[in-house]
Amino acid sequence: MELSRRFHWRGRTVAWERLGNGPAVVMCHGTPWSSQVWVAFAEALAHDFSVYLWDMPGYGQSSKQPDHAVDLGTQAELLDDLLRHWDLPAPHVVAHDYGGAVSLRAHLLHGATYASLALIDVVALRPWGSDFFRLVADNTDVFAGQPHAVHRGALEAYIAGASHRGLTAEQMHTVAAPWLSPEGQDAFYRQIAAADERFTDEIQDRYPELGLPVKIIWGSEDTWIPVDRATRLSEAIRDADLEIIDGAGHLVHYDAPVHLAVALQRWLAHACS
Numbered sequence: 188m189e190l191s192r193r194f195h196w197r198g199r200t201v202a203w204e205r206l207g208n209g210p211a212v213v214m215c216h217g218t219p220w221s222s223q224v225w226v227a228f229a230e231a232l233a234h235d236f237s238v239y240l241w242d243m244p245g246y247g248q249s250s251k252q253p254d255h256a257v258d259l260g261t262q263a264e265l266l267d268d269l270l271r272h273w274d275l276p277a278p279h280v281v282a283h284d285y286g287g288a289v290s291l292r293a294h295l296l297h298g299a300t301y302a303s304l305a306l307i308d309v310v311a312l313r314p315w316g317s318d319f320f321r322l323v324a325d326n327t328d329v330f331a332g333q334p335h336a337v338h339r340g341a342l343e344a345y346i347a348g349a350s351h352r353g354l355t356a357e358q359m360h361t362v363a364a365p366w367l368s369p370e371g372q373d374a375f376y377r378q379i380a381a382a383d384e385r386f387t388d389e390i391q392d393r394y395p396e397l398g399l400p401v402k403i404i405w406g407s408e409d410t411w412i413p414v415d416r417a418t419r420l421s422e423a424i425r426d427a428d429l430e431i432i433d434g435a436g437h438l439v440h441y442d443a444p445v446h447l448a449v450a451l452q453r454w455l456a457h458a459c460s
Contacts, residue, residue: 188226190240190248194272196265199255202248203241203269207233210302210459211275214240215266217284217310218378219346221247223361224283224440228448236455239273243289247365251374259285259310259386263292267299279455281305284412284437288387294397295390303400303458305451308409308437312391312416312423313384319345320382327380331373338372339363351408351436358441394423401427402454406435406442428454 190202204222206229214225222240229238242249244265245257266289270278277300282290287309293299323330333341346362347354354362366375401424405417414431421429430450435442 188223188240190222190242194241194269196244196268197255199244199252199265200250201241201244201265201269203239206230206238206240207236209236210455211273211278212236212238212455213270213273213275213278213280214238215280215282215286215290216243216246217282217286218246218382219342219366219375220284220362221365223247224438225281227444228440228451231448232452232455235452236279239275239278241269243285245374245378251370253373253377256381257374257378258381258383259288259292262289264297266290266293267297270299276300277302279303279305279458281307281451282309283307283440285310287311288390291390291394292386295393301399303402303454304397305402305404305454306420307404307447308406308412308417308439309420310412311387311394311420313387315384315387315412316382317411320379323376323379324382327376331376333372335367335369335372338375339367342366342375349411349437350442351406351410351434352442354438354441362438391423394420395425397424400458402450402458403427403429404439404447404450405429405431406437406439407431407433408435408442409437409439411437 190204192203194201243262280301287306421427432443
């Protein structure tokens with residue numbers, strides 16, 4: 188899906204789209220993904236909701252200037268301002284991976300208000316970040332300067348590890364495509380280099396303060412952020428509703444799309460009742 192609308196923020200260009208009518212639902216992606224992982228779900232939910240898709244700067248169809256910060260702190264400030272731009276005082280928020288930390292920071296540190304929050308295999312609790320993240324952080328220029336074919340091979344091998352059931356060629360293309368241009372290759376390593384656990388350290392002790400309905404959904408076979416984080420997160424967030432999806436990895440969107448779609452539809456219907 189081409190995101191047809193643009194929001195200009197601190198020199199960045201944020202690509203976004205709105206589908207449907209009804210209560211507002213904002214979908215937040217993670218890394219190294221983009222809003223495209225949410226498109227099929229947004230199209231289904233658009234029968235009952237106004238669904239907002241957006242790409243974080245440095246990702247997908249948004250701008251990727253090398254001098255712009257892409258860390259989780261910056262993205263959370265953007266989300267708070269983006270909700271104001273959309274005039275959404277209390278949307279339902281659905282977040283995956285980095286999107287979890289971004290939406291939690293926007294709420295806890297910047298005062299963004301939500302009607303409900305669904306967290307799917309999210310970055311929210313220490314420890315997170317793989318050996319690959321740390322290696323890239325120490326050698327960003329070397330990785331960014333790899334020959335294109337080497338970069339593509341490493342990228343696709345990395346992405347493949349997020350799925351328990353395996354990705355089709357079309358799914359791999361959807362996820363990998365934004366990172367395959369020269370601009371995208373540089374941006375891919377910049378966003379990994381910006382990963383820092385301090386962005387969750389600053390908020391994870393405040394999760395008991397969350398006073399809104401929270402749904403936690405996790406793939407049982409997630410090797411990127413193991414399922415024990417789901418249990419810990421549900422214990423930290425008062426009255427959180429936890430659902431584990433058997434046989435799904437980190438990319439639950441592709442490993443168990445029907446299960447995830449039904450879980451989100453039920454959650455949002457319940458949160459709106």
